[in-house]
Amino acid sequence: MRTSWADSVSAAENTAAGSSANDGVGSSSRHAKSSYVPPHLRNRPSSSDLPAPGPAPGPAPALVPAPAPAPALSGSSSSNDRPGYGAALGGNRWGGPRSDVGRPGYGSGGRFGGGGGGWNNNRGGWDRGREREVNPFGDDVDTEPEFSELENTGINFDAYEDIPVETSGENVPPPVNTFAEIDLGEALNQNIRRCKYVKPTPVQRHAIPISLGGRDLMACAQTGSGKTAAFCFPIISGIMNGQFPQRPRGARTVYPLALILSPTRELSCQIHEEARKFSYQTGVRVVVAYGGAPINQQLRDLERGVDILVATPGRLVDLLERARVSLQMIRYLALDEADRMLDMGFEPQIRKIVEQMDMPQPGVRQTMLFSATFPKEIQRLASDFLSGYIFLAVGRVGSSTDLIVQRVEFVHESDKRSHLMDLLHAQKANGTHGKQSLTLVFVETKKGADSLEHWLCMNGFPATTIHGDRTQQEREQALRSFKSGATPILVATDVAARGLDIPHVAHVVNFDIPNDIDDYVHRIGRTGRAGKTGLATAFFNESNASLARALAELMQESNQEVPAWLTRYAARSSYGGGGRNRRSGGRFGGRDFRRDSSFNRGGGGTDYHGGGNSSGYGAAPGGYGGGGYSSAWD
DNA sequence: AAAAAAC
Numbered sequence: 001m002r003t004s005w006a007d008s009v010s011a012a013e014n015t016a017a018g019s020s021a022n023d024g025v026g027s028s029s030r031h032a033k034s035s036y037v038p039p040h041l042r043n044r045p046s047s048s049d050l051p052a053p054g055p056a057p058g059p060a061p062a063l064v065p066a067p068a069p070a071p072a073l074s075g076s077s078s079s080n081d082r083p084g085y086g087a088a089l090g091g092n093r094w095g096g097p098r099s100d101v102g103r104p105g106y107g108s109g110g111r112f113g114g115g116g117g118g119w120n121n122n123r124g125g126w127d128r129g130r131e132r133e134v135n136p137f138g139d140d141v142d143t144e145p146e147f148s149e150l151e152n153t154g155i156n157f158d159a160y161e162d163i164p165v166e167t168s169g170e171n172v173p174p175p176v177n178t179f180a181e182i183d184l185g186e187a188l189n190q191n192i193r194r195c196k197y198v199k200p201t202p203v204q205r206h207a208i209p210i211s212l213g214g215r216d217l218m219a220c221a222q223t224g225s226g227k228t229a230a231f232c233f234p235i236i237s238g239i240m241n242g243q244f245p246q247r248p249r250g251a252r253t254v255y256p257l258a259l260i261l262s263p264t265r266e267l268s269c270q271i272h273e274e275a276r277k278f279s280y281q282t283g284v285r286v287v288v289a290y291g292g293a294p295i296n297q298q299l300r301d302l303e304r305g306v307d308i309l310v311a312t313p314g315r316l317v318d319l320l321e322r323a324r325v326s327l328q329m330i331r332y333l334a335l336d337e338a339d340r341m342l343d344m345g346f347e348p349q350i351r352k353i354v355e356q357m358d359m360p361q362p363g364v365r366q367t368m369l370f371s372a373t374f375p376k377e378i379q380r381l382a383s384d385f386l387s388g389y390i391f392l393a394v395g396r397v398g399s400s401t402d403l404i405v406q407r408v409e410f411v412h413e414s415d416k417r418s419h420l421m422d423l424l425h426a427q428k429a430n431g432t433h434g435k436q437s438l439t440l441v442f443v444e445t446k447k448g449a450d451s452l453e454h455w456l457c458m459n460g461f462p463a464t465t466i467h468g469d470r471t472q473q474e475r476e477q478a479l480r481s482f483k484s485g486a487t488p489i490l491v492a493t494d495v496a497a498r499g500l501d502i503p504h505v506a507h508v509v510n511f512d513i514p515n516d517i518d519d520y521v522h523r524i525g526r527t528g529r530a531g532k533t534g535l536a537t538a539f540f541n542e543s544n545a546s547l548a549r550a551l552a553e554l555m556q557e558s559n560q561e562v563p564a565w566l567t568r569y570a571a572r573s574s575y576g577g578g579g580r581n582r583r584s585g586g587r588f589g590g591r592d593f594r595r596d597s598s599f600n601r602g603g604g605g606t607d608y609h610g611g612g613n614s615s616g617y618g619a620a621p622g623g624y625g626g627g628g629y630s631s632a633w634d
Numbered sequence: 635a636a637a638a639a640a641c
Contacts (some may be wrong), residue, residue: 264638291640314640321640344638445636468638494637515635 136276137194165202168592169390173209176200182208184237187282192233195277201226203394207368208233216389217368218382218592222525225394228274231260231334231368232308236279238332238366239307247329254302254325256287256309258332259359261350263340265290265312265472266479266500271336272310284308289325291315292472299324308332313341313349320357327359331366333385338371339378339518340498347377354385362387372498373518379593391592404528404536406560408551411539416511417455423537424461424489427507437506438482441491442523444512452511453491463489466496498522510538517550545569 165175176182179192179200200208203221210217211234221227235258247255260275262268272288279286287306289298291314298315302324309316309325319325333354335341341350359365367386371378374393382389411419420441427437443449446467456463464478464487475495482490483502490496491511497519505527514520520538527534538551548569555562 295641312639314638316640318640340638346639349639468636497637 133281136273136280164395165206166393167206167210167390168594169215170388172390173213173215175205176209177205182212182233184233185240185282187240187280188233188237188278191278191280191282194280195229197229201230203227203392204230204233206392206394207231210390210392211235211366211368212237214366216362216366216386217392218374218386218389219368219370219392219394220372220374221370221392221394222372222521227336227370228271229278231336231370232271232275232278235260235308235332235334236275236282236284239284240282242331244329244331252303253323254306255329256306256325256327257329258308258334259316259327259330259353260308260310260334260336261313261316261341261353262310262336263312263344263346263498264495265292266466266475266496267337267498268310268312269476270501275308275310279308286310289315289319290472291318292475313346313353316353317349320353327353327357330359331364332368333359333365334368334370335381335385336370337498338369338381339373339375342377342381347381350381351384372522374593391594393592404524404534404558406524406555406558407535407537408540408555408563408566409537410541410563410565412541413543416539417452419539420456420509420511421459421461423507423509437488438485438502438504439489439507439509440482440496440502440505440526441489441509441511442497442514443491443493444514446493448512449491449493456489456491461489462487463491465491467493468495494519494523496526500526502526506534508534508536510536513538513540513544513547513551515547517547517554520547520551521554540566540569545572548572 177200179189179197184192203219203225207217207219207227207230211231219227219230221230239257244257247257260268260271262271268288268290272286275286284307285305286308287298287301287304288310289302290312295315295318302309302319311319316325320327335350341347353359362385367389369378369382369386369389409419424439427439441452441463443452446469449465449467450469453463453465464481466475466478466482470478478487478490479500479502481487485504494514497514508524508527510520510523514523524534524536527536540548540551544551548566549571552562552566552570555566
């Protein structure tokens with residue numbers, strides 16, 4: 001009923017502040033968590049809007065989302081909010097047979113009509129509305145890739161082969177070696193072919209079966225490892241195949257089934273673009289919402305229907321407070337770059353979104369948490385947000401390959417500009433032109449970015465810049481202009497350090513070296529994407545001494561040539577307790593802390609079924625090994 | 635210390 005959900009939302013608003021006494025740490029047991037009812041949902045007549053907790057998410061058959069009883073939305077008289085491409089399908093896993101009438105004007109009959117679940121599915125009927133959908137692949141939609149084309153994409157799949165992977169948790173579903181082994185459905189398979197993906201990356205090989213098995217997932221993986229597809233495929237497949245209760249449709253509020261949170265606007269845009277490709281002609285609607293852009297277009301997009309919502313936290317909180325979005329129907333939650341989001345101070349907003357609005361509990365929804373590192377704060381988040389999860393650690397991309405050639409050059413502060421100029425001239429002369437060869441230059445400050453951009457332009461190098469002082473429009477324009485090659489040099493702050501997938505970045509220059517080795521790893525990860533080779537040059541001088549040790553170790557680890565002078569710096573800084581990097585010596589961003597006997601919370605899932613190579617663990621001198629997680633590193 | 639993120 002309209003009043004029902006409206007009340008729910010307004011109640012949520014009214015009590016959000018007071019409900020922050022959420023149990024937080026210490027209730028990692030899923031039973032404790034699943035019986036928890038958020039304050040704003042207590043005392044509701046029939047608790048009819050929130051699905052009751054489902055049974056323990058044990059090994060479930062593939063393609064079955066985490067089970068949950070029906071929420072039995074009372075009296076809603078309208079259908080779900082997506083344009084239907086669907087044919088009816090029997091049975092409704094979430095809500096049982098429904099008698100609701102389909103929303104007129106869309107598709108071919110009620111998607112929930114007449115006892116049929118009515119969600120489109122890949123076994124038929126979804127194509128009836130295909131003309132409606134803008135083709136995200138451009139012109140070559142119906143071009144089936146030739147085998148030779150596949151080889152020409154430049155994706156070096158062998159480069160992924162020796163990336164170490166480790167899993168732990170109870171009953172870990174075995175990894176797959178090909179997409180064909182997984183029944184993702186024909187529509188999705190076709191999109192995978194259109195994307196020219198031939199073979200799953202390591203994170204995909206493991207994460208997709210885990211997720212399709214209905215399990216929660218904590219994954220330590222770098223961007224560039226194929227994460228986006230790893231969480232999108234199971235979500236899209238689950239939505240296509242799953243039966244969901246009818247979503248109430250008020251005039252304004254929409255009820256997505258999946259939520260993907262990411263730290264930056266550009267990353268959200270990128271995930272949205274990728275997810276749209278993956279969901280092309282599946283009938284699954286993906287919408288993005290982020291700040292800095294006019295909200296009206298986003299509201300219109302939402303009103304046209306949303307299954308998967310990709311968002312940055314701030315804008316989502318805004319939408320939730322305006323009651324334009326309800327999380328009541330969320331079945332899939334993915335948090336990307338979780339460590340980054342915490343670094344950026346998003347924890348309160350994320351906890352508000354996940355714990356204090358109307359999102360179903362862990363175990364009812366399926367949750368995937370992605371993070372490059374696994375520090376204490378993320379472990380806490382994992383305990384609070386996940387239920388009986390599987391831990392997956394994928395080695396750093398590039399850690400065991402030579403995909404990225406790293407160079408470190410000693411450049412005094414005052415020489416940096418002319419040195420950069422030399423590099424750019426050399427690059428120009430090297431004959432790489434004709435083909436786009438993009439250079440991404442990282443600097444420390446927004447001011448520095450502007451002034452370097454200006455200087456480059458004055459000196460005949462078309463450059464643009466991206467940083468947080470620019471408007472969202474300027475940022476997006478800069479990114480477009482860079483990607484297109486119109487300005488083949490992009491000067492950036494760390495806003496662009498993580499996750500952005502820009503093809504053809506041949507060279508990453510760390511004009512200013514970051515203070516955190518993780519940031520360095522992320523920055524150089526903007527090149528050498530998808531198995532292509534790339535070059536990363538860092539300008540090192542005295543002011544970077546504190547990073548010398550971590551940098552030298554990282555380079556050594558990835559089979560790079562470490563200059564003798566850097567080794568000397570590294571030796572010096574190691575005495576002074578420098579190199580406070582978080583994970584030197586390891587090839588993973590973290591390890592499953594549940595394996596440590598000292599960590600006792602009574603939560604389940606301490607069994608270790610490690611099938612992977614664990615040699616990257618334990619060697620960390622002050623990493624996460626050893627059980628004690630003192631905060632000495634912060 | 636700087637960066638990012640809602641209006």
